[in-house]
Ligand SMILES: [Zn+2]
């Protein structure tokens with residue numbers, strides 16, 4: 001909506017205090033300045049991180065009189081562009097890479113925003129959407145540089161949005177696992193097949209020719225995992241880790257797997273992955289459930305067995321561009337999505353907190369009638 005001054009009135013569902021209901025509010029954005037782009041948000045995913053930010057477990061992000069719009073999975077249509085912003089024009093359909101660094105440091109200049117240490121080095125703030133600046137629960141957002149926008153082509157906004165976090169997290173972890181050059185004869189073990197783990201099973205074929213095994217405690221999730229093409233074996237990881245390792249060893253003719261991606265990330269699963277990895281193998285840790293865990297392992301195993309344990313956090317802008325190219329070309333299987341109107345966002349947050357959500361809830365704004 002254009003106000004008289006050329007500024008845009010933004011309608012948002014805002015967090016005014018941690019763990020309180022989001023409230024409808026408005027504010028205005030000026031016309032885009034040089035290089036900037038005004039994005040009309042059609043769809044915004046609700047991520048577990050939003051829940052943690054809302055609860056306050058990631059720290060304090062709102063203060064009196066300074067509300068915040070959550071959501072970093074944002075897709076929509078270019079509404080207006082500033083001088084020199086030429087990659088996309090008004091009407092173009094895009095999805096946002098939301099993990100902006102400070103924009104001033106060495107890694108930001110290398111388009112490696114995800115590894116920005118600006119806040120410590122330069123005292124310049126990071127600019128992550130839904131965290132350090134308003135996210136997709138606002139119906140318009142400002143984007144400082146079109147390099148953060150990627151075409152969504154003919155993919156509907158509600159399907160495109162979740163690739164910005166959930167999809168990219170899975171994709172980047174798979175790429176790190178594939179750095180060991182897995183072939184069609186090798187095995188990849190995915191630990192945890194809910195949420196992002198399930199997305200990884202859907203996207204695995206894009207990244208690796210390896211045969212995929214799954215370790216998962218929940219019977220329903222095991223069943224769902226087994227239906228994904230490329231998954232050749234599913235193991236119940238309840239009970240002793242020794243039994244689980246034995247089953248993986250027998251499925252891999254005694255060799256073990258060449259790479260593991262752990263979407264749980266507790267002490268027990270990291271050790272399970274490490275034991276299932278063959279000599280020279282690697283474990284990529286993505287899950288954040290073990291926030292208070294400490295890893296206690298015999299250190300000699302790292303050199304003696306030539307094994308690697310590494311982490312993975314979301315993904316880079318370059319990886320996001322690759323992933324969206326595959327999505328636009330129809331090569332990536334659609335991620336499971338449930339759409340709800342933004343006015344029902346508080347119920348959606350409650351459902352996510354109660355564990356009642358399967359797949360991704362994506363909130364749509366009322367003006368999203370142009371969605372394909
Ligand atoms: Zn997220």
Ligand SMILES: [Zn+2]
Nearest residue numbers: 101102108116
């Ligand atoms: Zn930076």
